[in-house]
Amino acid sequence: MTEIATIQNSFDVYAIREQFPILNREVKGKRLVYFDNAATSQKPQIVIDALSNYYSNHNANIHRGIHTLAEEATAAFEKTRDTAQQFIHAATREQIIFTRGTTEGINLVAYTWGRQNIKAGDEIMISTMEHHSNIVPWQVLCEEKNAILKIIPISDDGELLMDDFERLLSPKTKLVSIVHVSNSLGTVNPVERIIDAAHKVGAVVMVDGAQSTVHLDIDVQKMDCDFFAFSAHKLYGPTGVGVLYGKKDLLESMPVFQGGGEMIKEVTFEKTTFNDLPYKFEAGTPNIADTVAFKSALDFVSRTGKSKIRAHENELLQYATSQLEQIPGLKIIGKAKEKTSLVSFIIDKTHPQDIGILLDNRGIAVRTGHHCTQPLMNRFGIPGTVRASFSLYNTKEEIDELIIGLQKAVKMLA
């Protein structure tokens, strides 16, 4: 069944849905409508099966065992590295470092490259629309090093003010760490232009790809970013796995992040020599099972086809936007020209939390609050939004249910 669905030429959302068992469940007596995909996506059966298969048939600790299971587990684990490399078009597999997720990837760079290269008076640049994960590590670093955090402002539509960005750039700028797609607004940032401009002043650029990797084609070489981090769980994969990509010379020059097993070459009490890339940054037993299953998620996306997924999601975005705009008092936060499939909004005289509770009561899962982007919410002068984020398995009928749910909620709250 799943094979047929994926070899079909056209995008059949109903066939896709059949591959996601959770979509059949009921919430509060209604069929689940899952619109919290920007927080985490649901998992297709093949990913669930891969996890179960790994534990049922291949489980062993990786890399050092000489027995059959250890070899199988190592091969499966390393295969995911190859698939991830192809997925983001990295030049070599050594540039794919497995992490717990995007947050750990950013922290790894802050703690290693950052501590080695950032000096007093240096400037690190982020934007107003960053997730706390791409704010706090740099704040901590700046405080420690007496460096300065500069913020790229945004427009009322939720787009970066590129002129201001270019004005803020100077030889003092040592790092620009920028979100590729905003988790609160859906804005797709012009990362290539940012990277190009930052490189001209000699700055290194880190791209937070947590939200973008599931929606957009990622080619880290073409993008020319120095670091790129993303998470498996927003990409139909398991939680607790992520990837940090880095340019080879940078990764090689960086000090180690954590010490332990696997990351060493030789240990004596006098001195430890460190392993080569990528193992140098993968201390301890990694999250083997979830990493192995992550490959199935990447394969699922590649087989389905990112351009088809994008087209479907874009249709949902356009439809949802036009339907939502008809609700009196509803204001969409984030109207960038280039967006991924999410809509953040507020409704006059209602609190996002009330809307969220009443939608949940109809089986509709949305996210409400500040979405871990408090400075962004402050920029718009709001405490939070309701965010509906769409995925490849969502349908227009589900959006209709959202609209009905919202109309009803507004009526109840008025």
Add this chain to the structure above:
Amino acid sequence: MEKTIIEKETEIVEEFSLFDSWDDKYEYIIDLGKKLQPLEEQYKKDENRVRGCQSTVWLVADEKDGKIFFKAESDAVIVKGLISLLIRVLSGHTADEIINAKLDFIQKIGMTTHLAQTRSNGLLSMVKQMKNYALAYKIKNSTTV
């Protein structure tokens, strides 16, 4: 004679048993929220904010003749309705009664899921804060005697 906390809880559970659907329950909670006495502006300051809520909740307590009285407000109406229920149950009781209240009614009216969730509607934070006020008054009274 004043009703006990348990008696008031039982009353609420009975009221909620009349509703057939969650919609009706929420309609009622929203109605309670809208009717909650607004908090005077002077109390809406940072020190009175309940931490751990997605919405902004202010909670103040006052003591009169050995009994504690609560006043609260929120910018979210369902939260206000839930606070209103908590105030109805806990206001006007002694510190010990409040500290020892089990508040089983929350589960019985089906709001447990909210309690279990971290920071969702902040019900747990509000209960904690109310009990903290009671504890503070208890300590204050025992040291001044």
